Amino acid sequence: MSQLLLETPLVGWHVAHGGRMVDFAGWRMPVQYASIVEEHLATRRAAGIFDVSHMGRLAISGTAAVEWLESLLTRKVAGIEVGRVRYTLITSDAGGQPVVLDDALVSRDTDAADGTTRLALVCNASNRDRVVAWLTSRLPAAGVTFADRTLETAMIAVQGPLAMQIVGSLCTPADAARIAGLGNYRATSAVVAGHAAAVSRTGYTGEDGVELVVDAAAATPVWEAIHAAGAPLGLRACGLGARDTLRLEAGMPLYGHELREDSDPSAIGLDLAVNLEGRSFPGAGHYCGLRNHPAGRVRVGLTFDSKRSAREGDAVMQGDRQVGVVTSGSFAPTLGTAVAMAMVDRDVASPGTAVEGVIRDSRQPAVVAPLPFYQRDKRRA
Amino acid sequence: MAADLKFAKTHEWVRPEADGVLTVGVSSYAVEALTDLVFMQLPAVGRKVKAGESFGEIESVKAVSDLYAPVSGEIVEVNAALPGNLETLGKDPYGDGWVVRIKADNPAEMDGLLDRAAYDSLVGSQPH
Numbered sequence: 392m393s394q395l396l397l398e399t400p401l402v403g404w405h406v407a408h409g410g411r412m413v414d415f416a417g418w419r420m421p422v423q424y425a426s427i428v429e430e431h432l433a434t435r436r437a438a439g440i441f442d443v444s445h446m447g448r449l450a451i452s453g454t455a456a457v458e459w460l461e462s463l464l465t466r467k468v469a470g471i472e473v474g475r476v477r478y479t480l481i482t483s484d485a486g487g488q489p490v491v492l493d494d495a496l497v498s499r500d501t502d503a504a505d506g507t508t509r510l511a512l513v514c515n516a517s518n519r520d521r522v523v524a525w526l527t528s529r530l531p532a533a534g535v536t537f538a539d540r541t542l543e544t545a546m547i548a549v550q551g552p553l554a555m556q557i558v559g560s561l562c563t564p565a566d567a568a569r570i571a572g573l574g575n576y577r578a579t580s581a582v583v584a585g586h587a588a589a590v591s592r593t594g595y596t597g598e599d600g601v602e603l604v605v606d607a608a609a610a611t612p613v614w615e616a617i618h619a620a621g622a623p624l625g626l627r628a629c630g631l632g633a634r635d636t637l638r639l640e641a642g643m644p645l646y647g648h649e650l651r652e653d654s655d656p657s658a659i660g661l662d663l664a665v666n667l668e669g670r671s672f673p674g675a676g677h678y679c680g681l682r683n684h685p686a687g688r689v690r691v692g693l694t695f696d697s698k699r700s701a702r703e704g705d706a707v708m709q710g711d712r713q714v715g716v717v718t719s720g721s722f723a724p725t726l727g728t729a730v731a732m733a734m735v736d737r738d739v740a741s742p743g744t745a746v747e748g749v750i751r752d753s754r755q756p757a758v759v760a761p762l763p764f765y766q767r768d769k770r771r772a
Numbered sequence: 773m774a775a776d777l778k779f780a781k782t783h784e785w786v787r788p789e790a791d792g793v794l795t796v797g798v799s800s801y802a803v804e805a806l807t808d809l810v811f812m813q814l815p816a817v818g819r820k821v822k823a824g825e826s827f828g829e830i831e832s833v834k835a836v837s838d839l840y841a842p843v844s845g846e847i848v849e850v851n852a853a854l855p856g857n858l859e860t861l862g863k864d865p866y867g868d869g870w871v872v873r874i875k876a877d878n879p880a881e882m883d884g885l886l887d888r889a890a891y892d893s894l895v896g897s898q899p900h
Contacts, residue, residue: 427833428808632834699811699831722810722833729810751829751836 399444400545400610410630416516418445421630430633431724434596435767437625438551440617441634443595447519448540448604449512449526455534456508457499463529464497465656465665465672468510471499476576476591478664480656481514482674483525489674490652492525493518494644494664496593498578511589511604513546515646545610549617549626550600550637552767557621558583558590558601570601584616595634597641597765639730640723642692642763648703648718649690649732655681658734659690660762688715688734692760693748698722699755700729701748707733708747708754714739717748723764730764731757777866778882779891780842785866786885793848794874794882798830798839800865801895808833809858814850815872821847823881827872839871843881849873 396419405412410421421442423430433439451460460468466479476498483492493514500509514522523539530537549558559567566581570590573579578591586609594600605613618628635645644650649659656665656678667679693707700720701707707715715735723730731748739746742761747754778786783802787795803809811831821827821841828839850872854860861869876882886894 422834423807426807636833697811702836722808722831724833 397445397542399442400607401442401444401547401614404611404614405442405628408628410628413631415631416445418516420445421628423630423632424628427630427632427636428722428724430627430629431636433625433627434551434598434629434633434637435725435765436552437627438549438553438557438600438621439596439627439629439633439637440614440621441548441550441629442545442614443548443602443634444541444545444610445516446541446546447512447514447516447522448544448546449514449523450509450538450540451512451535452503452507452509453535454508455531456510456536459529459531459535460497460510460512463526463672464495465670465675465678466497467666467670468497471497471510473499473501474578475499476578476593478576480650480661480664481522481525482672482678484673484677485525485528488653489677491650491654491656492652493522494646494650494661495522496591498591500578500589501580517647543607544604545607545613546602546604547610547614547617548594548596548600548602549621550594550596550598551626552599553621553624553626554598554600557617557624557626558603560620561616573601584613586613588613595641595643596637597643597763598637598767635719636721636724639719639721639732640725640763640765642732642765644690644732645719649734655687657682657685658687685737689737689740690718690762691715691733691735691740691742692762692764693717693720693731693733693746693757694726694760694764695729695731695748695755695757697755698727698729699750701731701733701750701755701757705731706749707735707757708749709739709745714746720748725765729755730760732762735759777888778842778885779888779894780840780885781894782838782840782842783895784840784842784871786842786882787866788879788882789873792875792879794843794845794876795870796842796872796874797865797870798861799891799895800862802837803861803865803869806830806832806835806837809861812855812858814852814855815847817847817850819847821845821874823884841874842885843874843876844878845874845876847872848875 589604720731826838
């Protein structure tokens with residue numbers, strides 16, 4: 392470890408509870424506490440609590456804030472209502488060729504007391520520095536205030552069928568009811584375990600749940616309160632390992648794997664993240680062209696009949712022809728078998744198509760499968 | 773646990789048996805560190821291996837790890853029941869969790885391995 396790692400306000404808790412700490416995107420994070428499989432299954436069956444404070448949290452405010460973000464993000468920001476959260480890409484054309492810098496959530500917070508519009512952007516830890524640099528380079532002379540709040544706040548995800556019940560039990564009845572009534576991709580503010588929190592009904596696991604942003608000083612008490620309330624119901628603390636297997640089963644792309652600088656969003660199934668109508672974000676014309684002229688490989692799921700998975704970078708073959716490359720792969724604990732996501736040629740992208748994953752020096756049969764691999768039973772909620 | 777075990781720095785253990793063959797397995801430290809084992813690949817019986825050469829692999833949810841031959845020799849037996857019962861590795865790593873038996877070309881290669889105390893001090897100094 393040659394350079395100093397950033398630490399979240401919860402690092403002491405992780406270490407004290409057996410977290411195996413690794414360098415993730417410059418942060419010292421728990422990859423697991425005991426078993427990735429047990430943490431994964433606890434999230435599916437009851438709930439999991441995740442420290443996601445490494446994610447970038449950027450605050451944007453001012454009279455021109457909406458207009459400014461509207462000019463930069465692939466999703467519409469103009470007209471965004473208070474409490475709305477949108478999944479977006481951040482693109483740049485600084486180098487001539489448009490690139491996808493990151494994927495992110497943009498949301499509109501309650502206006503400040505003086506009426507100032509406030510928005511928030513949550514981006515990936517691995518891309519925070521360049522996203523901040525890019526946005527800073529595009530700041531207008533006036534009307535927008537932009538601040539990186541990552542280090543002064545913490546972000547805690549509570550995910551799973553019991554997540555809402557557990558978080559609600561730590562709120563006043565009025566706040567609990569408001570949180571329970573949040574639609575997906577909606578946000579509000581509430582007091583959770585005695586601390587002010589921004590609460591959004593979002594996540595990266597395929598389960599119901601919320602993500603909370605609190606002041607750094609409130610992180611450990613809020614985490615401990617949720618853990619104490621949830622543990623008797625089966626909640627477990629989960630590391631980044633389970634977060635990755637959960638999002639893989641849920642078919643969610645991860646920047647640097649499925650989603651890359653040169654990605655065609657349409658080809659990875661992210662048309663909904665790119666609103667092209669009347670838009671002029673960086674590269675809008677380029678992405679419009681890609682949508683109108685589909686070409687290149689597309690993202691698919693692969694299911695294996697073994698527990699042994701192809702991993703990122705492994706070739707996907709059909710006979711002697713390489714038809715694709717794996718972008719993420721793992722044993723999927725909920726399914727009991729190995730799955731992967733891959734970019735493959737369009738002629739083999741139909742579900743049911745038989746291919747093979749090249750795992751080291753052997754070939755493992757796989758079948759193209761629709762994404763997501765796992766979908767929660769929404770009637771349960 | 774038997775004191776006659778020797779260890780490779782790559783976490784395999786070796787036990788000389790009465791018939792002169794060496795039993796090889798994976799240390800409890802390594803099994804615990806890997807966690808969530810999902811797959812194991814064993815070599816073919818009769819394969820010749822060189823000390824330090826990969827003779828198989830063990831895969832957890834998170835990563836694939838090679839199994840390295842602690843000494844040069846011939847694989848004379850494999851624990852064929854193990855890949856289908858990977859939990860045995862954690863329950864009984866120095867007994868039923870054995871992996872292969874190797875007929876060593878040069879038993880003196882054993883001298884290059886670590887004794888229990890040296891191995892414990894090696895893994896004790898590693899971040900868990």
